Amino acid sequence: MARPRAVPRSPQLAWLITVALSAMALSLSVVTVAAVPRPFGEWSLALLYLVLYWAADVTVLRIEVRRQVFAVSLAEVPLLLGLFFLPPLTVVLVRLVAAALGQAWQRVSPVKACFNVAACAAGTALAGLVVRAQDPNPVAVEPASWLLLAAAVTLKELTVLAAVIGVVNLVQGRMSRGDLIRTVVSCLLVAEINVVIGLIVVLVLHATPWGLTLLAGLGVVFVMAYRAYAMFLRQHKSLSELYDLTQAVSEGGRDGTVMDVLLSRTRKLLRAEYATLWLPASGRYPEVLLSARTDYRGLLDAPGTPDLLRAKAMETGQTVAVGPKLPDEHLLPTLREKRTKGAVVVPLRSGDVIIGTLEVAGRLGDRAHFGPDDVRLLETVAAHASVAVENSRLVDRLRFDAQHDALTGLPNRRRILNALDEAIKVQTPEDVVAVLLFDVARLRQVNESLGHGAGDKLLAEFARRLRELAPPAALVGRIGGNEFAVTVRTAGAEEAVGLAAKIRESVQGRKAFGALSIDVDCVVGVAVHPDHGADSATLLQHADVATYAAKIRHSSVQLFSATLESRSARRVGLAGDLRRALDEGQLQVYFQPKVNLRDRRLVGVECLSRWNHPVHGPVAPQDFVAVAEHTGQLGRLTEVVLREGLRRAREWEDAGREFPVSVNLSPRTLVDPAFPSRVAAVLGEYAVDPGLLTLEITEGGVVGDPDRALATLRALRDLGVRLSVDDFGTGFSSLGYLRRLPVQEVKIDRTFVEGMATDPGDLAIVRTIVDMSRHFGLSVVAEGVESELTLGLLEEIGCDVGQGFLFSRPLPYERLDAWYAAQMQAEPTPAGEVRWLRAVP
Template sequence: MPLESEGYRGVLLVTDRTFEKETFGPQDVQLFETLAAHAAVTLEKARLVDRLRRVALEREYDALHDALTGLPNRRAFNEAVARTLAAEVGGAVLLMDLDDFKDVNDTLGHRAGDELLQITGRRLHAAVVEDLPDGVAPALRGTVARLGGDEFAVLLPGVGEVEAEARAHELLEAVIAPVPLQDITLTTTASFGVAPIPPGARDSDELLVHADVAMYAAKATGDGVASYVPEDTDAVHRRLALAGELPAAIEERRFEMWCQPQIEARTGAVTGVEALLRWWHPVYGWVPPGEVVAIAERTGLLGRLTLAVLAESLRLRSAWAREGLELDVSVNVTARDISDLALPGSVGALLAATGTPPASLVLEITESGVMSDPERSLEVLASLGRLGVGVSVDDFGTGHSSLAYLERLPVHEVKIDQSFVKRLEREATDSTVVRSIVLLAHDLGMRVVAEGVESDVARERVQALGCELVQGFVVARPMPGEQIPRWVDEHVAEPLVG
């Protein structure tokens, strides 16, 4: 007798009736069919219950795990922290992200980026969870979670601050180990923030904020790992508030471009300006440009900020040109900017939109910025050079570039760091470094700008050493870009006799 439920699921077999000389009749068959039907319904219900149980377990798993890496997600991490706080065993929360993950996506594609995230997750999980010795209490087992993007969190119950920082260094070494990816070996960098669990900690959110502050410090110093140092609450709130408001500030052009003039050392003629970012916040006042850039980099807004700064600087230069004032404009760009292969195309579009001659735009880079990824930087700078855009090495003499790379760079200008200029101002005999830089630059066909020149004495000395351009308070302090035409009209060139 078949048991039917979406096809045959079984057979009801009845044999060996005990009554002698009596076989099964029609009524018996009807009874057996009824029993088989009931059995089939029962089996089907059991199957449905099993299916529902499996679906519920899968949904519960999905609700607590990241689909890409299989690691616990933010919700699961919060629950793990809550259990640790309830157990009162202490410990630390670590927050990590990959410093150059955007570059991987931009150059190798999102599939490669996903693979890198999976490898990073496996390495963290292996180091935190799989390498635990046998017999470790459940309350002391670590948790690794992916919070989103390239951001991972690690919970280390029962460890002190010193041990937590040491573990963070170990995890950093594991994460940055070379990764075979799409026929290349990729080396990436990462930053860890360590937040010890203090007595009376309330929840995971508080600890993640502390860890985020520490990770921000690790990125700023370049050390890779930093522990949270209790800060003034206002400082944390400031950082979070500025990070939250920066997207709108960029989109709505709430910042200003101030400009500092540059003049020829011998003639005093104004040749150009350096455009400097200024952001006035209604609560915090003027926000330092370095802080704005650091927040933009931390929140993934650096590319948008750089293009907005370039667009506003070129808009100002175009407005001056309409008044008959042709000046070069120099704009600072970061190491991440000059490793962005899309930068030359964006710059070309902005030049075309504002009618700016390419040679009138000078992008200022740093030695350390180039050396952070020399091959890609060279490729981007070469593309900018083919556009006709000028490139200047800022703060020259303070970085770690080699002559081999400097000679390969499409650079037409170097800016002597103001620390050398100040020493030169104090003592005329302290000119070895400046003289060497000038000779090197001239041998490579570059002009030299002395920045941070604050007195006539310093101006005379850098001119005597061969610097072509001067920038600093002795010429003018930075001013709103709209004031440049009037300042130029009022400026009286003061030639120096060399």
């Protein structure tokens, strides 16, 4: 069972043992005076021994053996000499004064100084009493006297040891048995070595006083050798610790503890009270100010150096070293506020750029100060620290880049998936984890017309708006391309859909590119856990399916459902089938009549593609048109419809019936400069008058890239082809924008026509479009005419042409002929013209 950790007590308890030791020293001195006939000796010799005692107290030799450091004091040597040459009371007094001077020189605290002086006095008094009581006139040449002196010195050492162990146990808690044995053995070993040295000195001096010269020479040699050894030892130790520091910093960089390792190792290497690392704010990195302190296990945000030194190092780019005999000694007064006696501040460099500072402050030791060697050592450490900090930031940057989008700085797909997994793990029954997937509209048109730089600006602007509008607890990321995801906790799927609609409405707006403004718009797909997927990948996939459905259905927000997934999977399989269908002519072209509303005369047909899949049956046009657009087959599909329409126009003209045909164009077709030449070639191939061909374009396709679209439209106009703006009113362009377009016709979107009989707002929109189109000299076609009431309103406001189920659904060529023949049998009007009143289902 582990022993409970000792609880430190007040150092003032040491006074108890100090008083006891003082009383012991006094009583032993009194006994010595009574027992020894001559207690005092010559004061000149006593003064010499005072100097020896003092020198021995303030000189501590540190010897390292196999990484173990031994502190050796020579205090036993002058004690043995004093016991041999001086009376006991003189030895006690000299030892007392020397100990007091040594403690004052080393600036030891009063409690510790008094204890040390009392312990030395008590031990010395006991040793003197033993020697003089046994042999008042010891003769060093006799072995018995050697043993007596050795025993006295050993007894003194044991007395001091007992006092030290007692005060440690009293103040800091009980010492372990291992620590106790190691302390006693090492101290007695050093004491016995000093006894042997002291006896040798006594023998030499007893033989001849001239032996003092030999001892002095030996001492000089010993001092020089020790200084060389100490210098070598310091250098070796510094190199070893520096190597250990670099290794520890290298390993700390792998697990993110580089700051802790660097500062703690630097503080120990420089034997400083503080080691501080300061890195100013840079880019996405905030300011870092961390310090390791001797009495604190972690890191602090309080430096040991004043800001003035740091600012000077950053300004000059040079090391600032403050201390006695250091270059910046004049700055010592600035350290008073920090109550430290020295500091060294070294700039950290990355190439020619200063990225921060590494600092140490307060050299440990009462009389120790930082020196030039310490400055050079810290500069070496700073060089390694600069590399470590840069590597740490590089690793951090690589980790950041691996999980974030480079353009927007938002989390990428990997980070979003990880965050979703984490959110799912801690999900509560009261909420759901929702994924809102935003698909930015018209990015391709911006890239093709203005360049990818403009597209990047559009994405960055959308990311900024999305980040500002998303809830604080939501995670906003870029999945890829023009897709952005928002992951958030909501109360349910309905709340998630409402949040998506609110964000979409707020994120919309215009983005200026020079003189051109682009409308920022998007659609949103929503999927929630656990209803729509059990893991992050499935949730994101289903949100993508919902987003695609929103684009196809022209809706703003779409919640995922199982029917969408089956339809999406079906589209994937349709890609290859559509290519074969185009190659083998499986697609059909249907024709929907366009009727003049004033006289009900057939004025043309719109060509619409239809596909009856051999396995799946009829495929919705929006499905295979979307597949064609995403697989690059839309151009072939458009050409198939165009050829079939012109072929039928040629046949009708040969039969004496001149019916204009209309063909829809995609926005991508308008940016193809070769398209007008292909149209001219097909017109020439079937010998059809260009005036019988109307090409319908969406206003969004023109607004997305007006310059390139206008060039294509003008080329088509020059061929004599009629141009029509389809689905007008659903985009963001104004009617005045029509003045720039070389078009002859406007088709009002069916959503306004269908609602005009019941919604005054839709009626007002249709009326405005008709009036403005007349002002510009354009004919107007109304789509979605399905009721007599709607037909009457269109006639009233002066609309020119209508098409819809009231007249006929789209028909194949053979049924169109039958429908036309049936209408020809209708009763003619007073003007002799046919009225088309019967719809064909």
